[in-house]
Amino acid sequence: MAKVTVDGIEVEVPNGASVLQACEAAGKEIPRFCYHERLSVAGNCRMCLVEVEKAPKPVASCAFPVADGMKVFTDTPVVRNARRGVMEFLLINHPLDCPICDQGGECDLQDQAYAYGHDSSRYGEAKRAVKDKDIGPLVKTVMTRCIQCTRCVRFAAEVAGTPELGGTNRGENMEIGTYVEKALSSELSGNLIDICPVGALTSRPYAFVSRPWELKKTDSIDVLDAVGANIRVDSRGPEVLRIIPRVNEAVNEEWMADRGRFSFDGLKRRRLDRPWVHKDGKMVAATWPEAFAAIAHRLAGLPGERIGAVAGALADAESVVALKDLMAAYGSANLDCRDDGAAIDASRPDYWRFNTTIEGIEEADALLIIGSDIRREAPVLNARIRKRWAAGRFPVAYVGPRGLDLTYPATHLGDGPGAMGAFAETLKAAQKPMVIVGRGALQRPDGAAVLAAAWKLAAEVGALTPDWHGFNLLHLFGGQVGALELGFVPGQGGKDLAAMLAGGVDALWLLNADGFDPARIPASTFVVYQGHHGDAMAGRADVILPGAAYTEKDATWVNTEGRAQRGRLAIHPPGEAKEDWRIVRAFSEGVGKTLPYDDAGAIRARLAEASPVFARIGEVARGGCADLAGPAATAAPTDAAFVLPIPVYHQADVISRASDTMAKCAEVYGPQTALAAE
């Protein structure tokens, strides 16, 4: 540790820390553009100049290491003058078009110009102008505004692992761009917008839409992948205008995946905004009482075992527990939340959780990935793996389609389950080996055997010890784990999804269940679809109950680690749509099976009682593995090649399939399963 005095305040910082970090420790704010705590230090903007005792001139604090006994001054005439000079130079080639710039109001350059800018310009010469680059449908560029801090270049190369941005030419002619015009191939490209300190990289869908001070900001959770990134939903009136990430070191740091960030325009399209009932061969708009009556009428004569319920990818925990309780009231144990057919063993939580936890990845020292393209299934989690890889000594191997580009080197072992043993020696040699099984790897007839084989491998190589749990299941969407935690799986004598679809039930209640082909439902089955988008499944329904999307309800979501987090209502659901658990609750009252909760507090108490996960919001119980007994399997897996579950990253769920922005992306980027031959 080094003792540093900053403006007379003594602080202790680790050796090797920068002066800027010492200043922050002392509570002094240092202006900066190029410095970003999660990126390498570039030291090229010079805005963070401070005075250090005995140094002959101001030093760039971000790139200057501390020394014991150092005296730093952050607010002297010299420092202020130096920063004013830097600011003047930065503004020489900056267009000052703040009134038409989307960054206006949340721009680092604008804010710092208030403190260090001159009142008028002394610059009379021609300003340089730079041609805008086309880097895809998500990030808009206005390159004349660029101050060449190179944060984007470093982010693309270091965090996203797609080194496609660079600074070409030099001096006055230096430009940031891709040199060869191309759309950025990263699934994290939206973060470039956040890290750009000026308005050079802004959101294309959000261009000229709003000013930051007009927005209502609501903290929520991203559910379009299973990472559970913490987000802020910015809305105005009845519309979500943008979604940006919040910092949560344990989950998403400060990053967020593109699908979660940009698919919100799908919330306005193809919405189910009123109940519909199938009458005389066609869907007829109905009122809530009519829809409820139609369901109640159909369910009235049925024995419990002929009624089933399926919860899907985007179902929140509240509605899942309400539906489970409703089914119990009907005497039905036919529940299933594995609407994609994944053979998940629900008998023990560590069979379905990401037990190592996302933070735990940084402690691991070897990784085997089974049947998962993590880069597209959970981009933010993949960035964490990349961060671990970048720290050194981290062998990674994968089993799945050859040629996956995970943004870090990984050995391809083979296409099918038979190949996973080939990495056993490396895992055995590691202190904290990790195995990640993709949910997609279980969506096959021998899925249970794949799960059992993966667990067995993890147990054999020492990934399961009392202090380290190296077995991980990576889910795909925000609603999948919550339903498993709540035990939304076949109860005593209950039928699973396959049995229900094979004519095992006469009435089926689908809660956001879009994971299987509607054609598999027998024609005679009465289908209630409760959800928010008129996707394929809604077309098969006999009664449609319009629910709320994740931005439109106060709901609890569980990420792949088993971390329950609360999303909050940002806007109200459209039309007559309602919060999902309230729909189930209202229905139960109408049929005389009233569920014992009728406000948010009561249903949350019910959640906490159903699973301890919901009693510790935002936290995760991390631990080792006490019991090595693996999931049940009757046979060894076949060696059929793994098929990735998300063929098109940008159109993986009902919301993104309804989104124009995502449609454009899918057009530009194409199906990503088409992999190079090598």
Place this chain on the structure above:
Amino acid sequence: MSAEHAEPASFAFDAESEAKIATILKRYPEGKQASAVIPLLYVVQKQMGLQTGSAWVPRVAMDVVADRLGMAPIRVYEVATFYFMFNTKPIGRFHLQVCGTTPCWLRGSDEVLRACKDAGHLKGYGDTSPDGLFTLTEMECMGACVNAPMIAVDDDYYEDLDYESTVKLIEALKRGERPTPGSATGRRSSEAAGGATALTGSETE
């Protein structure tokens, strides 16, 4: 710019270049091969000059270099565009690089420039002659100030030039000759203009 120098569809090192690359790569320790990016770009430019008569670095060749050195292509683009010694656009057969820095300018680089324009049919800096023979570039000091003014034709320095001698040089190049590099006035090395003034005798005198 003539059509024959359009961006090629592909690029591959020939045997001669491969031999050079093998030597170059040996200079760097294992895992640090990216350091060889500048020498390799030179190899590319040389080979292009021999093969197509235009010494430049096409984008496909940068990709080949990136692939060979295990770098992201953008990192090679950054290097190639940073140094003006690499021509990222096709140039003429001969690259006339006129020094315009103060010593050369004081000694008449304007005349040299005028001679290049007249004899080479060039409009000015950055231009390539219609016959595709010459590209004219202004350079900063190339370190031959003692024999100013000078121009560099590709890698060869021609020094002590004036209007006439420059025209003569360019006409020779047009005929396919390659005059001996060095001083046009016959000055040996960087001796004084009228011959050596010191250390003229043997040491024993």
